[in-house]
Amino acid sequence: xxxxxxxxxxxxxxxxxxxxxxxxxxxxxxxxxxxxxxxxxxxxxxxxxxxxxxxxxxxxxxxxxxxxxxxxxxxxxxxxxxxxxxxxxxxxxxxxxxxxxxxxxxxxxxxxxxxxxxxxxxxxxxxxxxxxxxxxxxxxxxxxxxxxxxxxxxxxxxxxxxxxxxxxxxxxxxxxxxxxxxxxxxxxxxxxxxxxxxxxxxxxxxxxxxxxxxxxxxxxxxxxxxxxxxxxxxxxxxxxxxxxxxxxxxxxxxxxxxxxxxxxxxxxxxxxxxxxxxxxxxxxxxxxxxxxxx
Numbered sequence: 153x154x155x156x157x158x159x160x161x162x163x164x165x166x167x168x169x170x171x172x173x174x175x176x177x178x179x180x181x182x183x184x185x186x187x188x189x190x191x192x193x194x195x196x197x198x199x200x201x202x203x204x205x206x207x208x209x210x211x212x213x214x215x216x217x218x219x220x221x222x223x224x225x226x227x228x229x230x231x232x233x234x235x236x237x238x239x240x241x242x243x244x245x246x247x248x249x250x251x252x253x254x255x256x257x258x259x260x261x262x263x264x265x266x267x268x269x270x271x272x273x274x275x276x277x278x279x280x281x282x283x284x285x286x287x288x289x290x291x292x293x294x295x296x297x298x299x300x301x302x303x304x305x306x307x308x309x310x311x312x313x314x315x316x317x318x319x320x321x322x323x324x325x326x327x328x329x330x331x332x333x334x335x336x337x338x339x340x341x342x343x344x345x346x347x348x349x350x351x352x353x354x355x356x357x358x359x360x361x362x363x364x365x366x367x368x369x370x371x372x373x374x375x376x377x378x379x380x381x382x383x384x385x386x387x388x389x390x391x392x393x394x395x396x397x398x399x400x401x402x403x404x405x406x407x408x409x410x411x412x413x414x415x416x417x418x419x420x421x422x423x424x425x426x427x428x429x430x431x432x433x434x435x436x437x438x439x440x441x442x443x444x445x446x
Contacts, residue, residue, distance in 0.1 A: 155350025156419035160184045164196035169269040180229040180363050189219035198275035223247040224326030225312040226254035226271040235276035244281040307344025321358030331365045332383040341430045345440045352377045388440050391431040
């Protein structure tokens with residue numbers, strides 16, 4: 153999907169084996185930024201490199217034109233194809249330093265954050281060539297004066313970043329903006345809301361390009377962020393209502409909360425429990441939004 157003459161969105165479907173004989177159909181977006189070279193934002197899971205390369209060839213470019221990959225964070229559906237793409241193109245890898253350990257040692261990530269089917273989703277570890285921190289600017293194309301501004305937007309993960317191309321009015325948000333009604337994934341509930349509030353305050357966003365949602369344009373870009381804040385607060389209230397200060401069986405709470413939120417039962421796993429545990433850590437706080445505005 154062409155977003156602008158320079159930016160193309162690529163929807164990458166994949167399947168997560170959540171139990172014997174049971175899979176969860178998912179998709180993730182990666183983005184191709186064309187200039188004298190190509191910048192790839194996220195890579196999808198292992199095997200997605202084939203679709204990425206075919207897309208590049210379909211516009212009469214060569215996959216070897218990929219000069220750099222920017223990873224918005226370290227999770228499998230964002231880094232899974234990085235090793236194969238780097239091996240084929242020799243491109244550099246950029247990411248936030250807080251994500252380095254899990255990108256450079258995927259076995260460590262699998263140990264510390266088990267995901268169903270991890271081994272089939274991730275093609276291997278890669279080394280980060282450049283660390284990106286809040287406020288960095290990456291020059292994409294001198295002839296068009298295209299630059300990416302790095303925004304540190306933690307919550308989904310400690311080193312999650314969003315990327316703003318002011319000249320195009322395009323925000324790449326990774327997984328910083330959850331989709332209402334979809335599977336919520338975050339490590340820090342308060343930081344997630346704070347990051348959303350920060351993005352909501354960025355002026356001039358005309359196109360919102362996230363990883364788990366269709367491209368949004370015009371006024372809908374900010375409306376989507378508002379819906380995401382409301383969704384995080386709804387999750388928090390649901391977790392609070394289903395728990396108490398006494399000993400809590402997190403998996404049982406996860407099952408009950410998933411039912412209340414209308415999430416599919418195949419999504420009830422340790423990863424979702426990790427998300428709801430983030431709300432338990434701030435259970436005494438009634439509103440996530442109030443704290444984010446202090």
